[in-house]
Amino acid sequence: MAGPRKIIHVDMDAFYASVEQRDDPRLRGQPVAVAWGGKRSVVLTASYEARVDGVRSAMPLYRALERCPDLRVVPPRFEAYREVSAQVREVFLRYTPLVEPLSLDEAYLDVTAPLTGGPSATRIAERIRAEMLSRTGLTATAGVSVNKFLAKLASGLNKPDALTVLLPEQAGALLAALPTADFHGIGPATARKLAAHGIQTGADLRAAPPGQLVTLFGRVGEHFSRIARGQDDRPVQPDRAPVSIGAEETYAEDLRTLEQVRAALPELARNVERRLDRAGLAGRVVILKLKFQDWTVLTRRVTLPHTVRTAETLARVASGLVTPELTAGRGVRLVGITVSGLGVPTEPQPTLFGEAWEEPRSG
Numbered sequence: 001m002a003g004p005r006k007i008i009h010v011d012m013d014a015f016y017a018s019v020e021q022r023d024d025p026r027l028r029g030q031p032v033a034v035a036w037g038g039k040r041s042v043v044l045t046a047s048y049e050a051r052v053d054g055v056r057s058a059m060p061l062y063r064a065l066e067r068c069p070d071l072r073v074v075p076p077r078f079e080a081y082r083e084v085s086a087q088v089r090e091v092f093l094r095y096t097p098l099v100e101p102l103s104l105d106e107a108y109l110d111v112t113a114p115l116t117g118g119p120s121a122t123r124i125a126e127r128i129r130a131e132m133l134s135r136t137g138l139t140a141t142a143g144v145s146v147n148k149f150l151a152k153l154a155s156g157l158n159k160p161d162a163l164t165v166l167l168p169e170q171a172g173a174l175l176a177a178l179p180t181a182d183f184h185g186i187g188p189a190t191a192r193k194l195a196a197h198g199i200q201t202g203a204d205l206r207a208a209p210p211g212q213l214v215t216l217f218g219r220v221g222e223h224f225s226r227i228a229r230g231q232d233d234r235p236v237q238p239d240r241a242p243v244s245i246g247a248e249e250t251y252a253e254d255l256r257t258l259e260q261v262r263a264a265l266p267e268l269a270r271n272v273e274r275r276l277d278r279a280g281l282a283g284r285v286v287i288l289k290l291k292f293q294d295w296t297v298l299t300r301r302v303t304l305p306h307t308v309r310t311a312e313t314l315a316r317v318a319s320g321l322v323t324p325e326l327t328a329g330r331g332v333r334l335v336g337i338t339v340s341g342l343g344v345p346t347e348p349q350p351t352l353f354g355e356a357w358e359e360p361r362s363g
Helices: 015-023 063-066 078-095 121-136 146-156 168-177 188-196 202-207 208-216 218-226 260-278 311-321
Strands: 007-012 033-034 072-074 099-103 106-110 140-145 164-166 245-257 282-292 299-310 330-345
Touching: 007 078, 007 121, 007 146, 015 033, 015 078, 078 099, 078 106, 078 121, 099 164, 099 260, 106 121, 106 146, 121 164, 140 146, 146 164, 146 168, 164 202, 168 218, 168 311, 188 208, 188 245, 202 218, 208 218, 245 260, 245 282, 260 311, 282 311, 299 311, 311 330
Parallel strands: 033 072, 140 164
Antiparallel strands: 007 106, 007 140, 099 106, 245 330, 282 299, 282 330
8 A cells, every 4th residue: 555554552551450440449549450369479460550659560469569568459350351352442443454452452553544533543543542431441542653663662652541643753863762672572681682782772773784683683683673763564463363472582602501491491481471461361381492503493392281371380381391301412592482272361270280280291
């Protein structure tokens, strides 16, 4: 289609916590964290009242309670969140069939050729936010731009309950000053690796030779080079349901011992847990991926009797899949953990899997 695309990124404000405050008047105006019980629990979502005290998503619950002793902790109700998400999706589909959900509370919309609402993406975003508030009683933040990356960036600039338009001519200066850790798609480990090569801001990323980024990160390095310039040609993909959720990391120095490989698992597991929580999912299949110094790739998987989602459990299961025979002294350049067999989370078990648990075997 000729001309620039019109992309909207919509993100519900403190979604899980906002649903709880809406449904329980006693929680309104109070600092709220949605989290499973237990000392190893992490915060899934914190209300904005809790964020004033430094409570954030993915923070260990014990630390959140230290920062905010008055924190009201409520268990997640995924069925309630899914019901609201379905209502929101109905609003989206009134304007465009091109809706790509990222999680229960977040989506991209392509309104280049809308079904209704006129040619202005900004006015469509305003109408969508108003209809969402009317139907669900919840607020949302939206970003409008010419591609997915810039629309996502725009929605993060003014939260909560805001609408931000980011034009391509405005993006250059903003991206140049932005730390690479704040680029969507660049996680903490990748940002540290970039920093080790002197790449700390968008300006540094833009100046880096694309070939260097490809050498460091593979094909995704090309994507990093493009987004540093505000370029993103990824289409909005409707009805893209995840079949798996995972995280992987390539290391500047090969991991040489079994202990080093196992030590890498907790951080990967925490990244997977955050992504599962954002999607409101858990899974029964845990997959370990290793790429060796000779570029050969090996995977091992185990199917479990219960769905899993916590970083502690994921790391322990993945660790059980790492054996001396698997590594056999070979240098490991990449480690990944993926969860498939996705579904609604079950209640957490008091131990890893109760008495039914057996250490997974590789093979």
